[in-house]
Amino acid sequence: MNLPIRAVLFDLDGTLLDTAPDMADAANKVLANYDHGPLTEEQIRANTSYGAKGLLTAGFGTVPSHLDDHQLREEFLGYYQQNICKGTSIYCGINKLLAYLENQHIPWGIMTNKPGFLTELLLPFFPELLKAQAIVCGDTLALAKPHPEPLLHASEILGVSHTSCAYIGDIEKDMVAANAAKMHGYVASWGYIGEEHTPSAWQAKGILPTPETLIDMLEQQNCHQGSE
Structure with missing residues (x-):
């Protein structure tokens, strides 16, 4: 792809x-x-x-x-x-990544299996996340990840073809869902990956060491397009 x-x-x-x-x-x-x-x-x-x-x-x-x-x-x-946000924090580099996406006019959204009522309670603690142009939760549809339907639904909300969307997640079923939706699946290796997990076997498009790595990838993509 x-x-x-x-x-x-x-x-x-x-x-x-x-x-x-x-x-x-x-x-x-x-x-x-x-x-x-x-x-x-x-x-x-x-x-x-x-x-x-x-x-x-x-x-x-x-x-x-x-x-x-x-x-x-x-x-x-x-x-x-x-006690939904006593110790929760946004990962280092995420604000920089989201600012980059917004500056480049690249639509972005959230697709989580977290129930909607908990997502709605949590996101206001992080106003930058409320700028998401699509928020799809585990109970938004009848089906949840690893079924591809929630990802396809989110891409429709963004108004972008699913084949031109990247999905960033930290567990194998995120990559299963991304592949089923024919999206570019990338592993967030800063997330909750235990020693017994093998993300290299998850059939992802790539593994991102930091959120800023995605910025570099998108910059390279822009440079490549500009040279064509």
Whole structure:
């Protein structure tokens, strides 16, 4: 796929925002309710992008059969909603990247599996993210990642062909979704990638060490187009 990138879509947790402190705190509160110890730093890093299920499964080992998955998730969401932005921060370099996209008139948006009500609560803490020209959440449609439909929907909102969109995410199913949507999938290696993960095997278009790396790529693209 050699078409130029004309729009950029981002995952949220582990790509734009480091939400691990607050999500881990919510998970640890649930675990404590059932006499389980807190998550390790490695468990937090490897599982935050997998949400409540990923964090709680890591904490419990396997969720005991006498516990209800739905109830555990509701407990997690309750704790998280109450303290949604105590320790969350925007990743270094993201503001610079978003400013570049805006200055170059490159549309950008957010496509996250985070539920809509939590996304709506969180984004106002980061006004720069409210400038997104498309925000698609895990429950915006009937289907969520890794199905490609939410990405296709987001590209339609941006008014850019899906084949000219890049999708930046930090877990394998982000790349699965990007490939299924025929988008340029790039791994945000600054995100929640655990030691057991192998992003080189995720069939991504590339792995970005920093957000600024995307700026360099887009600059090279512009130079190449200008020389044609």
